[in-house]
Amino acid sequence: MKNSIKIVVILIFLVGCKNQTENITEQPKSNFNLEKDYAEFQIKMTELDTLKIWISHSVCTYQGNEKLEITKKNGNIKIKAEYREETFEKNPEWKVVYEKTISENDTIWNFGKFLKRNEKRLRSETKKYGMLQIKHRENKIQFFTHGLVDLNKFMAEYFETMIKIHPENKENIYGYELTEMIKGDDDIIIKETELETETE
Numbered sequence: 001m002k003n004s005i006k007i008v009v010i011l012i013f014l015v016g017c018k019n020q021t022e023n024i025t026e027q028p029k030s031n032f033n034l035e036k037d038y039a040e041f042q043i044k045m046t047e048l049d050t051l052k053i054w055i056s057h058s059v060c061t062y063q064g065n066e067k068l069e070i071t072k073k074n075g076n077i078k079i080k081a082e083y084r085e086e087t088f089e090k091n092p093e094w095k096v097v098y099e100k101t102i103s104e105n106d107t108i109w110n111f112g113k114f115l116k117r118n119e120k121r122l123r124s125e126t127k128k129y130g131m132l133q134i135k136h137r138e139n140k141i142q143f144f145t146h147g148l149v150d151l152n153k154f155m156a157e158y159f160e161t162m163i164k165i166h167p168e169n170k171e172n173i174y175g176y177e178l179t180e181m182i183k184g185d186d187d188i189i190i191k192e193t194e195l196e197t198e199t200e
Contacts, residue, residue, distance in 0.1 A: 034136040039116035042104045045072050052135045055158065057173065059151065063087045066173060067094070076101050079165065083173050097173060098166050114161040118143055118154065132158070 030048040037044040041051060050071050057064040063086035071078045078101050082094040102109060115134075121143040123130065130142030131154060145151040159174040166174065 032136065034134065034139040034141055038134060038141060039112045039119070041070065041112060042077050042106070045070075047072050049136060054133045054135075056129075056131050057083075057155070058086075059148075059155070061087070064173070066097075072104065075104050077104055077106070081166070083171065097171055098168075100165055102165070109161070109165045111161055111165075114157065115143075118157070121145065121154070131155075 028046070028048060030046045032041075032045050032049045034051075045051065050069065053068040053070065055066045055068070057066060064084065065086065066081060066083050068082075069080045078099065080099045081097045083097045084092045084094045086092050121130075123142055123144045128142075128144070130144045131151065132143040134141050143154075145154045156175075163169055163174045169175075
């Protein structure tokens with residue numbers, strides 16, 4: 001009888017351990033697909049996903065680059081922006097320009113809509129570098145412009161989109177004219193948004 005009780009206790013213990021082990025080994029998964037979901041990243045990305053975006057601000061003799069890192073936590077999207085001015089410096093360093101947090105349901109920034117409007121610029125070219133590149137793990141998509149006029153139109157639309165998340169624009173990375181236009185506007189975009197500035 002004692003042996004039967006011992007066997008039952010051992011079996012219960014083993015079954016309990018097995019269930020706990022199964023729960024521990026189950027890892028959360030992400031189904032985010034960059035090529036399909038890039039325009040809806042705010043909703044479709046998970047806390048396991050990180051988008052790395054590189055944007056060339058270079059026009060004619062001016063050389064500058066921006067990079068964004070986009071992550072998600074607790075239903076919020078975090079955007080970290082860094083910039084590197086390359087025109088006058090030999091070995092420029094990346095400098096953090098801002099870190100912002102928005103709700104995944106935010107409709108003010110509309111970066112996804114900007115990407116969707118420019119989907120005709122998407123190319124699968126691998127030997128050239130697009131004006132805007134998005135990387136998710138090992139996958140990458142690129143947006144290309146053709147000629148100076150097209151480049152200026154694309155960058156103007158990009159600046160107009162980005163000034164909504166960073167209206168202060170003290171560094172003027174999103175165009176001096178847009179900053180001045182917003183400063184003179186009584187209905188400043190930031191008043192309508194849910195943006196929160198992260199404290200460092």
